[in-house]
Structures are given as structure tokens and as C-alpha cells.
Amino acid sequence: MTRPYVPWFLLAIALTLAAVYLFPLYWMYVTSLKSGSEIFANPPTFWPVEPDLSIYPSVWFRRTMQTFMWNSVLIASGVTAITVLLGTGCAYVLARYRSGWIDFGLFMILMLQVLPASVMITPLFVGFNQLGLLNYPRTAVVLAAAAKAMPFFVVLVRATFMSVPRELEEAALVDGNSRIGAFFNIVLPLARNGILVCAILTFMSSFGEYIYSKSIIQNGAMQPASVGLSGFLGPNSSDWNSIMAYSAIYVTPILAVFVLLQRRIVSGLTSGALK
Amino acid sequence: MSAQIELSNIDKHYGAFHALKDVSLSIEKGSFVALVGPSGCGKSTLLRSIAGLETITSGTLKIAGQTMNGVPPRKRDVAMVFQSYALYPHMTVEENLTYSLRLHGVGKAEAKVKAAEVAATTGLSALLKRYPRELSGGQRQRVAMGRAIIRNPKAFLFDEPLSNLDAALRVHMRKEIRALHDRLGATSVYVTHDQIEAMTMADHVVVMRDGVIEQQGSPLELYDRPVSKFVAGFIGSPAMNFVPGTIGPDGMTVALEIAQSLSLPLARHQEPGRKVLVGLRPEHLVIGEPEQATLRLPVAVVESTGSMTFVTTSTEPEMTVVETRRTTVRPGDTIGVSIAPNQVHLFDPATEKAI
Numbered sequence: 001m002t003r004p005y006v007p008w009f010l011l012a013i014a015l016t017l018a019a020v021y022l023f024p025l026y027w028m029y030v031t032s033l034k035s036g037s038e039i040f041a042n043p044p045t046f047w048p049v050e051p052d053l054s055i056y057p058s059v060w061f062r063r064t065m066q067t068f069m070w071n072s073v074l075i076a077s078g079v080t081a082i083t084v085l086l087g088t089g090c091a092y093v094l095a096r097y098r099s100g101w102i103d104f105g106l107f108m109i110l111m112l113q114v115l116p117a118s119v120m121i122t123p124l125f126v127g128f129n130q131l132g133l134l135n136y137p138r139t140a141v142v143l144a145a146a147a148k149a150m151p152f153f154v155v156l157v158r159a160t161f162m163s164v165p166r167e168l169e170e171a172a173l174v175d176g177n178s179r180i181g182a183f184f185n186i187v188l189p190l191a192r193n194g195i196l197v198c199a200i201l202t203f204m205s206s207f208g209e210y211i212y213s214k215s216i217i218q219n220g221a222m223q224p225a226s227v228g229l230s231g232f233l234g235p236n237s238s239d240w241n242s243i244m245a246y247s248a249i250y251v252t253p254i255l256a257v258f259v260l261l262q263r264r265i266v267s268g269l270t271s272g273a274l275k
Numbered sequence: 276m277s278a279q280i281e282l283s284n285i286d287k288h289y290g291a292f293h294a295l296k297d298v299s300l301s302i303e304k305g306s307f308v309a310l311v312g313p314s315g316c317g318k319s320t321l322l323r324s325i326a327g328l329e330t331i332t333s334g335t336l337k338i339a340g341q342t343m344n345g346v347p348p349r350k351r352d353v354a355m356v357f358q359s360y361a362l363y364p365h366m367t368v369e370e371n372l373t374y375s376l377r378l379h380g381v382g383k384a385e386a387k388v389k390a391a392e393v394a395a396t397t398g399l400s401a402l403l404k405r406y407p408r409e410l411s412g413g414q415r416q417r418v419a420m421g422r423a424i425i426r427n428p429k430a431f432l433f434d435e436p437l438s439n440l441d442a443a444l445r446v447h448m449r450k451e452i453r454a455l456h457d458r459l460g461a462t463s464v465y466v467t468h469d470q471i472e473a474m475t476m477a478d479h480v481v482v483m484r485d486g487v488i489e490q491q492g493s494p495l496e497l498y499d500r501p502v503s504k505f506v507a508g509f510i511g512s513p514a515m516n517f518v519p520g521t522i523g524p525d526g527m528t529v530a531l532e533i534a535q536s537l538s539l540p541l542a543r544h545q546e547p548g549r550k551v552l553v554g555l556r557p558e559h560l561v562i563g564e565p566e567q568a569t570l571r572l573p574v575a576v577v578e579s580t581g582s583m584t585f586v587t588t589s590t591e592p593e594m595t596v597v598e599t600r601r602t603t604v605r606p607g608d609t610i611g612v613s614i615a616p617n618q619v620h621l622f623d624p625a626t627e628k629a630i
Contacts, residue, residue, distance in 0.1 A: 170328050171361035173348040174432075175375035175422070189365045 025251075032056075032244035039240050059245040067221055068228035069250075071138065072207055075224050078142035079149055079206035084199045086146075087153040092183065094154065095161035113151035117211040120144075125215055137217040141224075144212045149202045156201075160194030161187065197265050204254050225250045278337070279304040279462040280325060280430055285334035287320055287486075294320045295331070296486040302430075302464060302479075307456050309465045309477035311509070317486040322432050322466045327351050339429050349378075354423035355432040358439065360415045362407040368394075368418050369403040375426050389425055396455075397421040413444050420452070424459060431456070433465040437472065449476055470510050474498070482506050504627040507554050507620055513585065516560075516594040519624065520553040522546060529553055529619065533590040537570050542616040551630060554620035557595040560612045562586070562602065568611025572596075577604055586610065 031039055033051040059065065094106055124144050125134075133140040164187050172182035188195075210226040217223045220231075229250065232243045258265070280302040287295035295317050302308050310318040323329040324336065327348035336343045343351055354375075362371050372393055373386040381389070394400045397417045407415055416436065423431055436452070437445045453476045456463050467473055473480045474494040481491040482505075490502045494510075501507035507515045520529045522545045528538035529545070531553060539553070565571050575589035586596040586604055596612060604610055621630040 165359065165361065167357045167359050167361040168363060170326075170348075171355065171357060171363075171422075172374075173328065174326050174351075174353065174355045175426075176349040176378040178347070178349060181378075186363055 028244050028247050028251075032241050032248050034241055036238075036241065055241055055245045056249060059242050060249065062242075063228060063231075063246060065225065065228070065246065065249060068223060068225040071222055072224035072226065072250075075138055075141055075145065075209060075213065076203050076207040078138075079145045079209070080199055080203040082142065082146040083149045083153045083202050084195065087150055087198075088157060088188075088195055090150075091154045091157035092161050092187070095158045096166070109151045109154050112147065113155075117144075117148055120148075121211055121215050124212070128216065134216065137219065138222050140216050141209070141212045144216070145206050145209045148212075149206055152205075153198050153202050156198045157191070157195055160191045160198075163194075164190045193264065193267075197261075200257065200261060200265065204258065207254055277304045278302060279306075279339055280464065281335075281337040282321075282325075283335045283337075285321070285324065285336065286332045287317075287324060287329065288332045294486050295324070298334070298486070298488055300481060300488065300491070302462060304462055305460050306478045307453065307463045307465065307476060308479045308481060309467060309473035310481050310483060311467055311470055311473040312483035312489075313509075314468060315485075316483040318466045318468075318483045319434060320486075321483070322355075322434055322464060325430070325464060326353055326355050326432050352426075352428050353430045353432055354426050354428040355434065356419045356423050356436045358435040360407075360419040360436075360439075362415055362418055362422075364407055366406075367403065368399060368405050368407070368410070371407065371418055372399075372403075372421050372425050375422070379426075393421045393425045396424070412440055413448070416440060416448060420455065424455065424461075427459075429462065431461050431463040433463065433467075435467055436465075437467075438469070445472075452476065471512060474510065480510075482509060500629070501554075501620065502629050504552060504554065504622045504629075507622070507629075511556055511558075513557050513595050513597065515620070516555045516557060516592075517622075518553045518555065518592060518594065520551055522549045522551060524548070529621070531570070533572075533592070533594070539569055539614060539619055540616045541619060541621075545621065545630065550624055552622040552624045552627070554622060555594070555614060556618065556620075557585070557597040558599075559614050559618040560594075560596040561614065562596060562598050562604065563611050563613055565609060565611035568613045570612040570614075571609055572612055574604055574606055574608045574610055577602075577606055 030046065030048060032055060033048040033053065034045070035048075035050065035052065038045060038049060090109075094102055094109075121144075128134050128140045128144075133143070168186050168190070169182045172186045173179070177185060208226055209224065210230075213224050213227045214230065217227065220228075229243070229246055232239065232246065278301040280300075282298055282300045285295050285298040286293070298317075298321060310321060312318050320329060324331050325338070327343065327346060331344060338351055338353065363374065366374065369387070369390050372390040373381075376386040376389060377383075390403065391400070394403055397420055399414070399417055399421060402410065402414060407418065410418065416439075419436065433452070437448055440448060449472060455461075465473070465476060477494060479491065480494050480497050482489045482497065484505055490497060490506045497506060497510045501510060504517065508517070518531050518533055520531045520539075522529050522541075523538055524547045526544045526547045527541050529541055529551060530538045545551070562568075572588040572590060572594065574586055575593065576585075576587040578585040578587075582599070584598045584602050584604070586598060586602075588594045588596070596610070598604070622628065623630055
């Protein structure tokens with residue numbers, strides 16, 4: 001019996017890279033629990049001598065994190081809602097029709113993905129200012145971030161729709177359904193998993209949205225947690241365990257969601273959510 | 276005459292590609308019509324045009340007397356069975372069966388009763404609560420059939436429904452589909468690239484090629500009197516042998532280019548000296564004693580299936596002879612072959628039309 005080939009070398013590289021990426025996360029949790037002097041101890045301790053959990057409630061109240069987190073949820077929900085509603089229709093059309101115009105549309109959508117937010121923010125800011133949208137800063141951020149999230153969503157959901165056989169729709173048409181009915185009755189239920197996964201990914205990435213919020217939202221009561229975090233950073237900031245505690249509170253929900261849905265996300269992205 | 280489906284002068288263009296060229300076809304109520312041809316001949320396009328999944332560029336399409344050009348599929352009242360079955364993966368067998376009924380506003384209870392009836396006729400009763408992914412190929416095929424018959428539509432359209440099944444099941448389903456058609460008194464249009472399916476199932480076979488109807492008629496008409504080399508070669512298995520030849524001076528024989536010294540007698544007088552293409556069906560060639568036969572052919576390959584033996588000659592072009600009796604012929608032998616004059620087909624080498 002031959003043993004299955006195991007790519008040990010590649011596995012080692014993958015684990016190393018994962019460690020490089022995950023170590024800061026671990027360091028964040030550990031540091032948040034350390035005392036001020038222990039943080040700067042040399043050699044560093046890999047587990048806090050006296051873990052102090054009271055830092056979490058104190059940071060939560062001191063930094064009015066409730067407001068920041070609520071704003072983050074609001075913005076992420078808005079972005080996800082707009083992206084899913086508009087992006088799903090868009091992705092379906094791009095998946096089902098073939099013509100020069102469709103190719104052009106797909107090209108333009110991918111173009112959106114190429115433009116970085118830091119470049120787009122200045123013209124967006126000027127435009128929003130003229131439209132008076134800056135008086136509704138969270139709405140403005142939702143619009144800007146939805147435009148940014150759209151290409152990723154459309155491209156992935158398009159792939160999902162393409163994996164739904166066209167014959168199923170045709171069968172529904174012959175069975176007596178209309179185009180729209182066949183879409184809602186047959187195609188959408190079959191693409192549901194893929195759409196759900198992409199929606200979750202969109203939510204998670206816009207939960208961490210920073211550039212648009214930082215530039216557009218001036219009022220502290222409307223800023224999301226990402227902007228609130230930057231409020232810590234001053235010329236002589238040294239309150240590292242509070243910063244780490246804040247970060248931990250901020251990312252833990254996203255991490256939790258990801259870990260819980262990890263299986264679905266991976267299978268949804270790879271299998272096209274059908275079978 | 277009551278034509279259930281009537282196509283007059285149908286044209287279909289996909290951009291620059293001319294998929295259907297002036298196709299006219301009348302399908303009578305209760306008949307089973309097979310559309311056959313090689314892939315890309317337009318048979319599927321024609322079927323999909325009848326279903327309304329393709330719009331025709333010009334011509335008129337009537338179903339049960341009503342013009343259907345531009346009418347969406349759901350208002351045509353036809354049922355279609357797809358090659359991939361196209362069962363809705365997220366619905367149980369029962370939901371798949373009753374989907375069209377529910378769309379047409381039939382009540383839940385009534386739909387359930389209907390589904391049970393159809394399941395009984397198609398042998399699906401035990402599987403109603405299953406999902407398509409839990410069924411075998413043959414069972415899926417039955418669900419697809421059941422979904423079509425539950426509606427009692429004006430016509431059944433089949434798009435190569437058996438090509439995903441293994442050979443034994445295909446032969447079985449062939450009979451089952453035909454029996455179902457007879458029991459329901461339905462009108463069926465059946466697309467296939469398999470001429471055996473067409474010959475065995477249909478009352479009326481339509482051979483298509485490059486978007487044109489090459490010939491239509493009953494299966495035996497096509498077999499006995501093909502109008503062109505294409506139809507002759509397409510219908511019948513193994514395929515007809517084609518050998519160039521020249522009509523003899525008396526006009527009643529034809530000399531084959533592979534066996535110069537020998538001539539085949541003809542049933543009808545032909546223009547002496549004319550170059551022709553001679554079509555001889557393998558099963559019409561009879562092996563006998565070399566001295567009495569009309570052709571003497573050297574043997575290259577002998578393949579036996581048990582019931583039949585295929586003898587391939589080493590002539591150029593090679594010929595196939597089917598022998599149904601046990602034979603002692605071996606490669607390297609010379610066999611004598613004869614054929615009845617009325618079984619010799621002649622085609623014009625240039626136009627490939629029958630003479």
C-alpha cells in the first residue's frame with residue numbers, strides 16, 4: 001500500500017504564514033490583559049503574570065464603545081443591504097446574458113475594485129458636500145462603502161448564478177412560470193447559500209471600514225469603532241493595554257461569526273452552493 | 276387533418292449563423308415525431324422554438340391552431356423533458372411533480388392526488404418525499420417524465436432524454452416512453468441523435484441536416500427509400516456501404532470500382548455509362564459460395580457479437596457485411612456476396628441525391 005502523498009513542505013510554509021498573520025492577534029489578546037510594566041518587560045512574557053479582565057468593562061465605558069459599535073453595526077448593515085439588493089440583480093444579469101455591453105459592464109465593475117478608497121475619497125467628499133449628503137454622514141459612508149463593496153460581491157455572486165444550470169430556469173418557464181417568477185422560485189433559492197456567504201463577507205469587511213468614515217464623519221457620536229480606535233493614538237499615547245482591549249472587543253464578534261460560519265463560507269465560496 | 280403543431284417556413288438566425296432554414300413541418304395530433312440528425316443540425320433549436328425558449332426569426336408556428344410566435348413558454352401549454360432532466364434540486368419529487376400545477380393555481384390537495392396518480396403510473400410512489408440528488412439516473416428520468424405528464428399538455432417535447440442513461444436502461448425507457456405516449460394519446464416531439472431511438476419509437480421521423488429537413492416519413496420509408504446519401508448513411512446500423520460505380524452498357528447493371536470484373540443487377544433501367552455512388556446495406560449483403568455470388572470480396576476483419584457477425588473487407592473503400600448465421604469466414608478469405616436488385620441504392624456522386 002502506498003501512502004498518500006503529503007506536501008509537507010507546502011504545509012510548513014502555509015503554517016508559517018498563518019502564524020505570522022495570527023501572532024499579532026494572539027499578541028493583542030495577551031497584551032490587553034497585561035499590566036503597564038509587563039507590556040514592556042524584556043524578555044516579553046507570552047502569558048500575562050496577572051491577567052486583569054477588568055480592563056474590558058473599563059475601556060467599554062471610558063471610550064463610549066457602545067456608540068461606536070452601534071455605528072459600526074449600522075454602517076455595515078446599510079452597506080450589506082444595499083450591496084445584496086442591487087448586487088444580486090446585477091450579478092444575475094451579468095451571469096445570464098452575453099453581449100458586448102455586458103462585457104463592458106463587467107469591466108467597469110472590476111474597475112471599481114481597482115480604485116483604492118484613499119484615492120476615491122477626495123472626489124467623493126467634494127461630490128457629497130455639493131449634494132448636501134455630508135449632513136447625513138453615516139448615509140454618505142454607507143453609499144461610498146457600498147460602491148466599494150459591490151464589485152467583490154457581484155463577481156462572486158455572478159459565479160454562483162453561473163453554477164445554476166440554465167435548463168432549470170427553462171424548465172420553470174415551460175412549467176408555466178414567468179422570467180421573474182423563475183428567478184425568485186428557482187434560481188434564487190439555489191443561489192441562496194452563495195449570496196448569504198458573500199453578504200456575510202461584505203458585512204464583515206464593512207464592519208471594519210475606516211477611510212470613508214474617518215474622512216466623512218466628523219461628529220464623534222456618529223463615528224464607527226474603527227475611527228474610535230484611532231482616537232487613542234496621539235503623540236504620547238502609551239495606554240497600550242486599553243488600545244488592545246478596545247481592539248479585542250472590536251474584532252471578537254467578527255471572529256466569532258467567521259469561526260461559527262467558517263464551514264459554510266468555505267463551501268459556499270468553492271462549490272457554488274449547489275448540489 | 277388535425278395538425279397539433281404546425282410549422283410553416285420557419286427561419287432562425289443567431290447573429291450571422293442561420294440555424295433553421297425555411298423549415299415546414301406538420302405534426303398530427305396523437306403522433307410521435309422524432310427529429311434526428313447530427314449535432315448542430317438544428318433539431319434542438321427547432322424543439323426549443325416550439326417550446327418558446329427560442330424566438331423564431333420568421334415563419335409561423337401554430338400549436339393546436341393558435342399562432343404562437345412571440346407567446347411566452349408558460350402560455351403555450353407544452354411540457355418538455357430535458358436532457359439533464361432539469362429537476363429542481365431544492366424540491367422533493369412530489370414538489371417537482373406538482374410545481375406546474377401549483378403555478379396554474381391548482382389546490383394543494385388536488386395537486387397531491389394528481390402527484391400520487393402520476394407517481395403510480397411512473398413507478399415513483401415510494402420516492403415522493405426524496406430529493407432529486409437521492410435518486411438514480413433512471414428514477415430522475417421518471418420524475419422528469421412525470422413532471423411532464425401531470426399537466427396533460429397539448430404536446431410533449433423531449434430533448435434527448437435518454438442520452439444520460441446506460442445502454443440497458445435506455446432500451447427499457449424507450450419502450451416505456453412509447454407506451455406512455457400511446458396510453459395518454461399524446462402528441463410527442465422527440466429530439467435525438469440516435470437513429471435507433473428515432474426508428475424504434477417514432478411514427479414519423481424527420482431527418483435534419485444544417486438547419487434543413489433532409490427527409491421525413493415513416494421509419495421504414497426512410498430506411499427503404501432514402502432520398503440522399505446523407506439519410507441513407509444516417510439511418511440504419513451498421514451504416515450503409517457506399518462504393519463508386521458505373522452503370523453498364525445495358526443500363527441494367529452497375530460495375531463497382533472495387534470489383535471491376537463483377538456487376539450488380541439493377542431493378543430499374545439507368546442511363547448507360549453514368550458514374551454513380553452505390554449504396555449497399557450491410558444486412559442486405561448475403562454471403563454465399565464465391566462461384567455463385569455477384570461480388571467477390573477479400574476479408575480483413577471478422578467481429579462476432581454472438582447473434583451477428585460483422586465482416587469488414589479489405590477493399591478500398593472498405594465494406595461491412597452482416598451475417599446472422601454462424602460463419603466460418605476468417606480474415607484473409609475471399610467471400611462471395613450477393614444482393615437483391617431492389618436493395619441496391621444509387622446516388623448521384625455530385626449532388627448525393629438518390630437516383
